[in-house]
Amino acid sequence: MSDPTFQAAYAQLVTALERARELGLKEPAAVALATTDFEGRPTVRIVLIRGVDERGLTFFTNSRSLKGRQLLINPRASLCFHWDAIREQIRVDGKVEQITEEESDAYWRQRSRSSQLASAASLQSEKLADTAVYAQAVAELEEKYEGAAIPRPSHWFGYRIVPDSIEFWYGRDARMHERIVYEQSATGWSRRMLYP
Numbered sequence: 001m002s003d004p005t006f007q008a009a010y011a012q013l014v015t016a017l018e019r020a021r022e023l024g025l026k027e028p029a030a031v032a033l034a035t036t037d038f039e040g041r042p043t044v045r046i047v048l049i050r051g052v053d054e055r056g057l058t059f060f061t062n063s064r065s066l067k068g069r070q071l072l073i074n075p076r077a078s079l080c081f082h083w084d085a086i087r088e089q090i091r092v093d094g095k096v097e098q099i100t101e102e103e104s105d106a107y108w109r110q111r112s113r114s115s116q117l118a119s120a121a122s123l124q125s126e127k128l129a130d131t132a133v134y135a136q137a138v139a140e141l142e143e144k145y146e147g148a149a150i151p152r153p154s155h156w157f158g159y160r161i162v163p164d165s166i167e168f169w170y171g172r173d174a175r176m177h178e179r180i181v182y183e184q185s186a187t188g189w190s191r192r193m194l195y196p
C-alpha cells in the first residue's frame with residue numbers, strides 16, 4: 001500500500017509498538033480482539049499480535065474455536081491495544097484473511113515443543129469435562145511424536161487483520177486527550193482528529 005496517509009498511520013503504529021515493547025511488559029503485544037456471530041453479537045478476548053507489516057496485523061489461533069467460527073461468518077474484526085503506563089490506546093478495524101500455509105508453518109516451527117503439543121491437543125472453545133482429559137491428549141501426542149517434529153494442525157493458523165481504520169488515542173492532562181483516526185475509503189486513506 002503506497003498511500004502516503006496510510007504510510008503515516010503505519011509508521012505511527014510501528015512507533016507505538018516499539019514504545020510499548022520498551023516498557024518491559026510481559027505481553028506488550030496483547031490485544032483485545034472482537035468478532036461477531038451471525039446475529040452481529042460481539043465477543044471479545046485477548047490474543048497476541050505476532051506480526052505487523054504493511055499488509056496488517058497477524059495473530060494465531062485454532063480456526064475451530066469460537067473466534068474462528070465467527071470469522072467464517074463475518075471475516076471482520078476490531079482489535080484494541082492499551083498500554084496504561086504510556087496512556088496510549090490503538091484500535092484497528094478491518095477485514096480478516098488467512099495467512100499463507102508457509103507463513104503459518106514458519107511461525108509454528110518457532111514455537112516451543114510444549115506449546116505445539118498443547119495447542120495441537122486443544123479442542124479450543126469446546127466443552128472440557130476434566131482437565132485430565134486434556135493432559136492425556138497432550139501425553140498421547142507427545143508419545144506419538146517422540147523424536148519427531150510435531151506437525152502443525154491444519155486448523156491452527158494465522159489470521160491477518162487488514163486495517164481499514166486505525167485510531168490512536170493519547171492520554172493527556174485535564175482530559176484533553178488526543179484522538180487521531182486514519183480511515184480508508186474508496187478514494188484512499190484520510191486522517192482526522194476526533195473529540196476525546
Ligand SMILES: Cc1cc2nc3c(=O)[nH]c(=O)nc-3n(C[C@H](O)[C@H](O)[C@H](O)COP(=O)(O)O)c2cc1C
Pocket residue numbers: 027030043044045046047048049059060061062065066067068124125
Ligand atoms: C495474554 C493472553 C494471550 C492470549 N493469546 C492468545 C493467542 O494468541 N491465540 C489464541 O488463540 N488465544 C490466546 N489467548 C486465549 C484467548 O483469550 C481465548 O481464551 C481463546 O483464544 C479462546 O477464545 P474463543 O473461545 O473466543 O475463540 C490468550 C489469552 C491471554 C490472557
